[in-house]
Amino acid sequence: MKELVKVIAVSLVDHPDEIVVTEKETENSIILELHVAPDDMGKVIGKQGRIAKAIRTVVKAAASRDDKKVIVDIAQ
Secondary structure, three states, rough: HHHHHHHHHHHHHOOHHHHHEEEEEEEOEEEEEOOOOOOHHHHHOOHHHHHHHHHHHHHHHHHHHOOOOOEEEEEO
């Protein structure tokens, strides 16, 4: 899941070298934190959060076979 989020983010931003994805796993969920450059924050979130919602949808679909809840958090 971590690599999937990173691949999607790299294709969206202007500064792909500043992307950091951290993964925290609990007993029933996985939390992925996406950190991007401040200039790229708007590109990852999108208008009215549409791109962020699309990223979350793709990751949830990919994680559906693991029976774990996946949370994608876009951090500043």
